[in-house]
Amino acid sequence: xxxxxxxxxxxxxxxxxxxxxxxxxxxxxxxxxxxxxxxxxxxxxxxxxxxxxxxxxxxxxxxxxxxxxxxxxxxxxxxxxxxxxxxxxxxxxxxxxxxxxxxxxxxxxxxxxxxxxxxxxxxxxxxxxxxxxxxxxxxxxxxxxxxxxxxxxxxxxxxxxxxxxxxxxxxxxxxxxxxxxxxxxxxxxxxxxxxxxxxxxxxxxxxxxxxxxxxxxxxxxxxxxxxxxxxxxxxxxxxxxxxxxxxxxxxxxxxxxxxxxxxxxxxxxxxxxxxxxxxxxxxxxxxxxxxxxxxxxxxxxxxxxxxxxxxxxxxxxxxxxxxxxxxxxxxxxxxxxxxxxxxxxxxxxxxxxxxxxxxxxxxxxxxxxxxxxxxxxxxxxxxxxxxxxxxxxxxxxxxxxxxxxxxxxxxxxxxxxxxxxxxxxxxxxxxxxxxxxxxxxxxxxxxxxxxxxxxxxxxxxxxxxxxxxxxx
Numbered sequence: 001x002x003x004x005x006x007x008x009x010x011x012x013x014x015x016x017x018x019x020x021x022x023x024x025x026x027x028x029x030x031x032x033x034x035x036x037x038x039x040x041x042x043x044x045x046x047x048x049x050x051x052x053x054x055x056x057x058x059x060x061x062x063x064x065x066x067x068x069x070x071x072x073x074x075x076x077x078x079x080x081x082x083x084x085x086x087x088x089x090x091x092x093x094x095x096x097x098x099x100x101x102x103x104x105x106x107x108x109x110x111x112x113x114x115x116x117x118x119x120x121x122x123x124x125x126x127x128x129x130x131x132x133x134x135x136x137x138x139x140x141x142x143x144x145x146x147x148x149x150x151x152x153x154x155x156x157x158x159x160x161x162x163x164x165x166x167x168x169x170x171x172x173x174x175x176x177x178x179x180x181x182x183x184x185x186x187x188x189x190x191x192x193x194x195x196x197x198x199x200x201x202x203x204x205x206x207x208x209x210x211x212x213x214x215x216x217x218x219x220x221x222x223x224x225x226x227x228x229x230x231x232x233x234x235x236x237x238x239x240x241x242x243x244x245x246x247x248x249x250x251x252x253x254x255x256x257x258x259x260x261x262x263x264x265x266x267x268x269x270x271x272x273x274x275x276x277x278x279x280x281x282x283x284x285x286x287x288x289x290x291x292x293x294x295x296x297x298x299x300x301x302x303x304x305x306x307x308x309x310x311x312x313x314x315x316x317x318x319x320x321x322x323x324x325x326x327x328x329x330x331x332x333x334x335x336x337x338x339x340x341x342x343x344x345x346x347x348x349x350x351x352x353x354x355x356x357x358x359x360x361x362x363x364x365x366x367x368x369x370x371x372x373x374x375x376x377x378x379x380x381x382x383x384x385x386x387x388x389x390x391x392x393x394x395x396x397x398x399x400x401x402x403x404x405x406x407x408x409x410x411x412x413x414x415x416x417x418x419x420x421x422x423x424x425x426x427x428x429x430x431x432x433x434x435x436x437x438x439x440x441x442x443x444x445x446x447x448x449x450x451x452x453x454x455x456x457x458x459x460x461x462x463x464x465x466x467x468x469x470x471x472x
Contacts, residue, residue, distance in 0.1 A: 001043035003252045004205050011040065012256065019260055023183050030152050030179070033160065033260075040161040041126070048124040051089070056155045058085050059134040063141040063148040075142055082138040090131045093123055098327035126165035128324060130158050132291055137172045139295055146172050153179050162257040168250050168267040169287040175262065183261035191438035193258035194445070195430065198452045200251030206459045207415050208245035208468075211237040215407045220383050223392040227403035231396045237412060238383050239376045240419030243271065245468045246285070270423035272375075275367030277341040280375060292321050307350055314346065315339040330381045330390060337378040 001008050015036045022029040042049045062082035069075040091099075137154065140146035148154070149172075157176050163169075219226050219234030226234070247268040254264045267287050274280035281289045297317045303310040315336070322335020348354070357363050384390035437445060 001040050003249065003256075004201055007043070011036075016259060020183075020185050023185075023261065026179070030156050034152070034156055037156070037159040037161040037164060041159065041164055044125050045122070051093075051124055051127070052130065052159060053155075055086070055089065055130065055134055056158050057151070058082070059138055059158075060148070060151045060154050063138045063154075066138065066141050067148050079138060079142045083135065086131050086135050086138075090127060093127055095323075095327045129167045129169055130164065132169050132288075132295075133158055133171075135295065136169075136291065140172055146176075149176050149179075160257075160262075162253040162260070162262075163264060166246070166249050166253075167285075167287060168253065168264055169291050170264055174265055178262050185261070188261055189258055190445075191434040193255040194449055195434045195437065196251040196255030196258070198449065198456075200248040200255065201453070202456050203244035203248030203251070203419075205248075205456050207419050208241045208248060210415050210459075211241040211244075211412065211419075214409070215412050216241055216383075218407060220385075220389065220393065223389065223396045226396065226400065226407065227405045228397050228400040229403075229405040230407045231393055231400070233405075233408050233412065233416070235376050235380060235393070236416055239272070239372075239379050240416050242379065242382075242468055243268070244419050272372055272420050273368060273423045274371050275364050276345055276371055277338060277374065278345055280371055281338075281342075288321070292317050296320060307347075310346065311343045314342045318342065325382070330384055330387060333387075333390075334378050334382040337374070337381070341374055 001011060015033075019029065019033060019036075022032045038049050038052070041052060059082060062078055062085070066075050066078045066082070069078060137146070137148075137157075141148055149157075153176055156179060157170075157172060160170075160175070215230070215234050216238045219230055220238070223231055250267040254266070257264045265287055267285060269283040269286065271280055271284035274283050297313055300313040300316060301309050302313060316339075318335040318339030319332055320335070322331045322333070322338075325331045325334070349356075380393050381387075381390050384393060437448060440448065
């Protein structure tokens, strides 16, 4: 079930009032929202609700056992069992065919035959996100940062439909305590909720879909048939498309959760205004960045064991982060580019006698230009379906100048400018809009929202493409 559809609108209009009616009695609300979330998830393929349920039971049982274990060795063994189960599920559904295909290619090079065959396994929507949330739960229990809750509350935490299929990745301590707090519909920040939903829909339905259908899909589909200018603008267009698509989804998710009375962590903070790659990863998919830092980079040793180990840990974290995004070597290269960039940035700062440059407008502009273009270079491998396509894209940047560029239209350039330029607006602007919207009477708010939805529907293309991150 996709957010910007009539089906979801009907679903939410039913769930929202029933949720608030049941909220005063948690013993009724939790089963209700659990059933609603499973209905939401089953809309795509009902069979995978059993996978979600199995993941829930497995991690709850192991978390409780870890919490009750009396020795450190028992706790560690139970944690390993929990991680093997979670990563095993993720590995089978997401990476089985990838590893078999890779092993077959390696075997053919040396004249051998791989014993296993491809299975064309269907990837369950959202499995990467709720698996990472489940890992957070058992690891936080192991570390003593969180005491296991009841199976019912954990099931709600893992399956809560606003974040279920594409994040944000919410930690146990960020959501589960909210399940016990009394919710008051009069205290819901509706101004912020409606602002996030409206802007998220506009970013997804208008900007992301427009760029995908008018330049990105054509250029990445057949780069050899397009001019250098079209390829260059196509790369920049994809950078805006993936930002508008993913940040638009999470904005809608955060807004929907707000209307239901719950707060989710922010997931994007103007990433294309970053002045370095380190700054970029503080702003892009922030919940994943923090997850990788706390559950991968720091356990590997972080920056506590010297410069060389720090650089190794950065590379491993980004390579694994790249593989998490997709079962393909192009994603590993994407993560590797970011890893190398982060290592270079740290090495530069670690040099003897290093002095940080002054925080001037000139240095910020230079840093933003360099960072944005490195990010866009990496996006080529992220979007390309093969290394051959990525190579054609990169070589096409230099071999087709002067050729006709019919795809580079005013609409495409405007969409790119809006997608990037909006990230340079003063941070107070959204708050001013939300404040003024909140002052309007109910009828006025309804009219503004109706106009925003009508504008989005008018400017958006016919039909709504699936969100990019659904396949991750």
